[in-house]
């Protein structure tokens with residue numbers, strides 16, 4: 001039986017759920033092999049990459065050095081060409097574009113870099129104006145647009161300065177303004193905060209979030225820093241050895257990583273270390289009078305609920321807090337707490353049962369005297 005035909009105009013693009021909307025970027029079985037150079041072997045940098053960047057989202061690709069991140073992002077703006085598969089940008093296959101096709105495509109893609117790539121001989125204003133000059137925009141229009149962009153990135157008072165007179169964070173703000181000059185639909189970020197200190201990193205990430213939310217620009221970023229993913233990415237893809245080993249919504253991936261590499265990345269921001277003085281005394285077998293050490297994970301609304309007092313009330317015993325943290329992942333609360341309770345059978349079983357009834361994940365770490 002044939003499917004019923006879809007009536008043209010029955011669904012407007014605005015009414016489509018995100019999952020059905022055309023992704024801003026789609027990789028289909030993409031591979032990249034760098035050709036052998038004299039005396040060297042060919043390098044397979046990427047293989048079998050299937051990845052969709054939903055329109056309007058921020059997707060972060062994380063991986064260690066050499067995993068293939070730079071190659072992946074360079075394929076999206078045509079600085080490298082895929083050797084296998086296809087890349088679609090807003091539905092258009094860019095894999096077969098000619099150089100002149102790429103020139104007009106690149107106007108729809110902005111890019112920012114780890115080392116900013118500003119022209120040192122041009123003022124802030126002239127750096128931001130450059131893509132507009134290349135596109136042949138009239139001078140009066142350029143002036144108005146550059147002023148708007150500098151106001152957006154918080155540098156309205158720096159337009160006549162030169163890059164050497166700016167801090168790293170200010171240079172990246174100029175990079176962002178320049179990348180937005182041609183009204184791109186997609187912004188690519190290549191380790192954009194790796195050269196910045198943590199506080200400046202946070203302010204640049206907040207600006208990127210604002211650009212995404214207020215201008216509706218899709219962002220694909222690559223990084224080796226998990227806090228960047230935690231802070232602003234809606235989705236995360238983990239890349240290793242040229243392959244995507246895990247991909248999903250940031251909160252889901254962080255709270256239940258499936259691949260060992262993902263688990264190693266996320267434990268640095270979600271886990272609570274067992275304090276040294278405790279770790280050296282931990283045993284797997286309980287002895288009479290011992291305490292049981294548990295790691296409790298709080299997700300979503302549980303992270304801010306008074307669960308420890310509720311737990312004590314249910315089981316009628318004291319719960320000692322040993323270490324903990326409450327944080328936000330992609331804007332959602334997440335907490336992890338190390339506690340100790342009596343190891344004796346009825347009490348410890350009651351605690352584990354009560355934690356389950358409260359909807360909390362508990363992991364037994366060991367026993368201490």
Ligand SMILES: Nc1ncnc2c1ncn2[C@@H]1O[C@H](COP(=O)(O)OP(=O)(O)OP(=O)(O)O)[C@@H](O)[C@H]1O
Pocket residue numbers: 034043044045063064065066067068069070071072224
């Ligand atoms: N132009 C090139 N010619 C040959 N091999 C290359 C080239 N560029 C990258 N490679 C190789 O491809 C693999 C992936 O490199 P890529 O730079 O994409 O990784 P990365 O994750 O961005 O690493 P890093 O964070 O260190 O930049 C590596 O083995 C690298 O040596």
